Amino acid sequence: xxxxxxxxxxxxxxxxxxxxxxxxxxxxxxxxxxxxxxxxxxxxxxxxxxxxxxxxxxxxxxxxxxxxxxxxxxxxxxxxxxxxxxxxxxxxxxxxxxxxxxxxxxxxxxxxxxxxxxxxxxxxxxxxxxxxxxxxxxxxxxxxxxxxxxxxxxxxxxxxxxxxxxxxxxxxxxxxxxxxxxxxxxxxxxxxxxxxxxxxxxxxxxxxxxxxxxxxxxxxxxxxxxxxxxxxxxxxxxxxxxxxxxxxxxxxxxxxxxxxxxxxxxxxxxxxxxxxxxxxxxxxxxxxxxxxxxxxxxxxxxxxxxxxxxxxxxxxxxxxxxxxxxxxxxxxxxxxxxxxxxxxxxxxxxxxxxxxxxxxxxxxxxxxxxxxxxxxxxxxxxxxxxxxxxxxxxxxxxxxxxxxxxxxxxxxxxxxxxxxxxxxxxxxxxxxxxxxxxxxxxxxxxxxxxxxxxxxxxxxxxxxxxxxxxxxx
Amino acid sequence: xxxxxxxxxxxxxxxxxxxxxxxxxxxxxxxxxxxxxxxxxxxxxxxxxxxxxxxxxxxxxxxxxxxxxxxxxxxxxxxxxxxxxxxxxxxxxxxxxxxxxxxxxxxxxxxxxxxxxxxxxxxxxxxxxxxxxxxxxxxxxxxxxxxxxxxxxxxxxxxxxxxxxxxxxxxxxxxxxxxxxxxxxxxxxxxxxxxxxxxxxxxxxxxxxxxxxxxxxxxxxxxxxxxxxxxxxxxxxxxxxxxxxxxxxxxxxxxxxxxxxxxxxxxxxxxxxxxxxxxxxxxxxxxxxxxxxxxxxxxxxxxxxxxxxxxxxxxxxxxxxxxxxxxxxxxxxxxxxxxxxxxxxxxxxxxxxxxxxxxxxxxxxxxxxxxxxxxxxx
Numbered sequence: 091x092x093x094x095x096x097x098x099x100x101x102x103x104x105x106x107x108x109x110x111x112x113x114x115x116x117x118x119x120x121x122x123x124x125x126x127x128x129x130x131x132x133x134x135x136x137x138x139x140x141x142x143x144x145x146x147x148x149x150x151x152x153x154x155x156x157x158x159x160x161x162x163x164x165x166x167x168x169x170x171x172x173x174x175x176x177x178x179x180x181x182x183x184x185x186x187x188x189x190x191x192x193x194x195x196x197x198x199x200x201x202x203x204x205x206x207x208x209x210x211x212x213x214x215x216x217x218x219x220x221x222x223x224x225x226x227x228x229x230x231x232x233x234x235x236x237x238x239x240x241x242x243x244x245x246x247x248x249x250x251x252x253x254x255x256x257x258x259x260x261x262x263x264x265x266x267x268x269x270x271x272x273x274x275x276x277x278x279x280x281x282x283x284x285x286x287x288x289x290x291x292x293x294x295x296x297x298x299x300x301x302x303x304x305x306x307x308x309x310x311x312x313x314x315x316x317x318x319x320x321x322x323x324x325x326x327x328x329x330x331x332x333x334x335x336x337x338x339x340x341x342x343x344x345x346x347x348x349x350x351x352x353x354x355x356x357x358x359x360x361x362x363x364x365x366x367x368x369x370x371x372x373x374x375x376x377x378x379x380x381x382x383x384x385x386x387x388x389x390x391x392x393x394x395x396x397x398x399x400x401x402x403x404x405x406x407x408x409x410x411x412x413x414x415x416x417x418x419x420x421x422x423x424x425x426x427x428x429x430x431x432x433x434x435x436x437x438x439x440x441x442x443x444x445x446x447x448x449x450x451x452x453x454x455x456x457x458x459x460x461x462x463x464x465x466x467x468x469x470x471x472x473x474x475x476x477x478x479x480x481x482x483x484x485x486x487x488x489x490x491x492x493x494x495x496x497x498x499x500x501x502x503x504x505x506x507x508x509x510x511x512x513x514x515x516x517x518x519x520x521x522x523x524x525x526x527x528x529x530x531x532x533x534x535x536x537x538x539x540x541x542x543x544x545x546x547x548x549x550x551x552x553x554x555x556x557x558x559x560x561x562x563x
Numbered sequence: 564x565x566x567x568x569x570x571x572x573x574x575x576x577x578x579x580x581x582x583x584x585x586x587x588x589x590x591x592x593x594x595x596x597x598x599x600x601x602x603x604x605x606x607x608x609x610x611x612x613x614x615x616x617x618x619x620x621x622x623x624x625x626x627x628x629x630x631x632x633x634x635x636x637x638x639x640x641x642x643x644x645x646x647x648x649x650x651x652x653x654x655x656x657x658x659x660x661x662x663x664x665x666x667x668x669x670x671x672x673x674x675x676x677x678x679x680x681x682x683x684x685x686x687x688x689x690x691x692x693x694x695x696x697x698x699x700x701x702x703x704x705x706x707x708x709x710x711x712x713x714x715x716x717x718x719x720x721x722x723x724x725x726x727x728x729x730x731x732x733x734x735x736x737x738x739x740x741x742x743x744x745x746x747x748x749x750x751x752x753x754x755x756x757x758x759x760x761x762x763x764x765x766x767x768x769x770x771x772x773x774x775x776x777x778x779x780x781x782x783x784x785x786x787x788x789x790x791x792x793x794x795x796x797x798x799x800x801x802x803x804x805x806x807x808x809x810x811x812x813x814x815x816x817x818x819x820x821x822x823x824x825x826x827x828x829x830x831x832x833x834x835x836x837x838x839x840x841x842x843x844x845x846x847x848x849x850x851x852x853x854x855x856x857x858x859x860x861x862x863x864x865x866x867x868x869x870x871x872x873x874x875x876x877x878x879x880x881x882x883x884x885x886x887x888x889x890x891x892x893x894x895x896x897x898x899x900x901x902x903x904x905x906x907x908x909x910x911x912x913x914x915x916x917x918x919x920x921x922x923x924x925x926x927x928x929x930x931x932x933x934x935x936x937x938x939x940x941x
Contacts, residue, residue, distance in 0.1 A: 193808070233812040236863055243861050245812050252648060285813065285863075354746075359654060409746055442709055452578065452649055452808065460749035464694035465684075465757040466707025468750065469716055472733075472757075477719045521747075527735045531728075549720065553729065556717055557736055558750040 188455030275310030624831025641903025671700025
């Protein structure tokens with residue numbers, strides 16, 4: 091098994107999931123790269139995190155009512171699922187269709203939205219947009235329940251075009267109004283009661299309730315509309331059909347995929363003004379979009395097997411989002427075998443780093459890439475990964491230390507020790523400067539097997555958690 | 564007169580588009596009541612200013628400062644060709660560039676003017692998560708603080724000499740070296756300024772003492788932290804915080820009231836705190852939002868609009884109305900919105916030239932007409 095193959099597999103696993111351990115990587119390399127891509131994309135998780143387990147230890151996780159338990163139960167799945175790809179897909183869509191607790195005051199509908207992403211997120215884009223337009227959390231979030239025949243609320247119509255499909259510059263203000271008209275009547279059952287509960291942030295008298303889509307024919311504006319040059323008595327599905335046919339939609343969604351899975355693109359508001367990093371890749375993905383009938387799974391299969399994805403040029407060219415950083419770190423440390431209270435508080439670290447799951451700063455979601463980094467979030471990020479890796483009581487860290495000790499003899503060089511640890515952590519690639527810094531630390535403290543004690547290993551691992559390379563994926 | 568170097572600017576962003584019409588309320592205008600059948604405020608509720616306009620009922624603490632002539636209300640603020648997308652409009656306010664996409668923010672450029680060789684990493688301090696674009700400028704470090712009390716790097720490494728070593732390894736890994744790509748560039752810059760900023764700011768927290776009890780909500784906590792840094796005299800010139808969301812498409816009466824109550828009370832406490840520390844004339848506060856909202860309500864809230872309202876508060880402010888209250892007559896509306904009558908960059912220019920003592924032209928790209936809401940001789 092060549093080192094190159096392991097490195098490539100490590101790259102794939104950082105992108106389809108949250109990184110893999112040395113053992114896992116070796117197993118996957120044996121499957122062959124393309125096979126492994128198919129396995130990841132096609133297989134259903136054979137062990138779904140048991141709801142009973144979550145209910146047993148943390149009842150609020152299982153039927154998420156409040157603001158934080160929702161993110162905590164999702165994080166638990168990211169850490170323990172044997173198919174983290176599913177969670178990664180939901181995270182991808184959550185970033186684009188970002189919907190927030192602040193306005194809903196109801197965790198159940200947000201939880202249901204994430205479930206919807208994992209169910210429809212690898213299907214075709216048309217179905218996903220229809221599900222999204224019927225999603226109760228989205229209907230409240232962008233006020234479609236307040237849009238009526240004769241009193242149109244443009245919020246959903248606008249964001250559907252601007253943020254969820256085509257991007258600015260590809261439609262007119264008139265198209266927004268017409269699209270909004272077509273979605274009148276798309277609301278939730280018992281709307282007045284549900285929205286009043288949200289506004290009052292009330293749990294009385296029945297707790298936070300699940301919500302359901304309802305189509306109200308009598309509140310739907312059935313008159314003729316002209317949308318993107320087409321004329322007809324359009325309803326919401328027709329609008330989505332027209333949207334999905336657009337080249338702009340293919341490019342928009344391809345660029346999102348490229349940014350999330352290949353390398354960071356600038357944030358969406360800059361797209362009309364800046365060329366993609368790799369325009370050819372966007373073209374290729376757009377072709378797959380049309381050739382496969384808007385099929386997301388096939389676009390991703392193509393992406394992961396493509397040369398532009400496998401190229402070393404894009405390895406580590408993403409800044410981990412806070413959720414990726416926290417989930418990836420906790421997959422290494424394996425400290426939360428049960429969904430307990432501490433795990434819930436670990437979840438809140440993602441918000442300290444600027445990403446509170448299911449509570450985005452605005453309908454635009456989060457700006458990614460280097461925009462995750464400022465002198466404040468760098469402090470949070472470095473402190474989290476360095477503290478977690480440095481805790482030798484965590485079973486994952488314990489095992490790494492034991493493996494390293496059994497691989498190393500007194501004759502081995504400092505380089506060999508560093509390589510060994512980085513392999514254990516999932517084949518992390520580091521710069522010469524970082525390597526020299528680690529070497530200086532090791533040479534000053536560790537000169538024999540005996541000095542590979544917990545105290546020194548903890549400090550070394552804290553330094554590794556603090557490396558700039560640990561912040562990248 | 565105090566030395567210019569003591570002066571600072573606090574910018575509070577009202578995210579989501581504050582509804583200007585329910586903030587400074589034209590409460591006896593018939594068109595207001597007609598267009599706001601669902602969410603109007605009545606004469607009985609509002610805090611009257613001049614018999615035609617009144618503050619939102621929850622803005623008591625701001626009204627109190629207004630009565631002391633310390634609040635400038637800038638009505639009809641905006642920019643040509645309104646954009647009703649949150650992101651784009653916020654971007655325009657942040658970059659002070661309404662036609663093209665600018666690479667940096669107006670405050671970032673200001674910091675570069677104040678401290679071109681960036682000797683002080685806390686020239687600007689952002690409170691909250693994520694650096695707003697207004698503060699972004701290449702090579703300009705800004706400290707970004709969630710909570711002043713817990714600010715610092717690798718706190719698990721204890722022991723003075725171990726910490727010293729760890730931080731020196733850290734600075735080597737993040738310091739300038741060969742072959743950096745954009746990501747490492749960003750990590751490096753932010754890592755190093757984080758390290759330096761942490762040192763300075765942890766001091767500010769431990770020195771603070773005050774008799775003012777702030778409420779426990781995010782904007783109050785931010786203003787309290789800002790006060791701590793002001794009193795520590797570490798050379799900070801610009802403070803930034805955000806409050807929201809003002810995106811009141813629905814349930815506006817309820818949500819808008821809570822937002823203004825929290826903010827107004829926090830500003831009242833903040834001003835008292837400044838007074839207690841003899842700093843009330845050294846600090847000027849700007850409140851802005853990316854746009855106002857539609858004149859007509861949608862049955863439970865208001866949709867994105869254009870012309871809005873901004874506030875400048877402080878001991879060195881000439882209180883009063885600036886700009887004009889836009890007419891609500893149909894013929895004077897712009898696509899159903901209040902029409903802007905003064906460019907937000909006039910307010911920026913006034914703050915830069917007359918308050919900060921910094922030439923606004925290179926920062927804003929041209930000369931904007933200025934208001935006189937800053938007292939002469941301050």
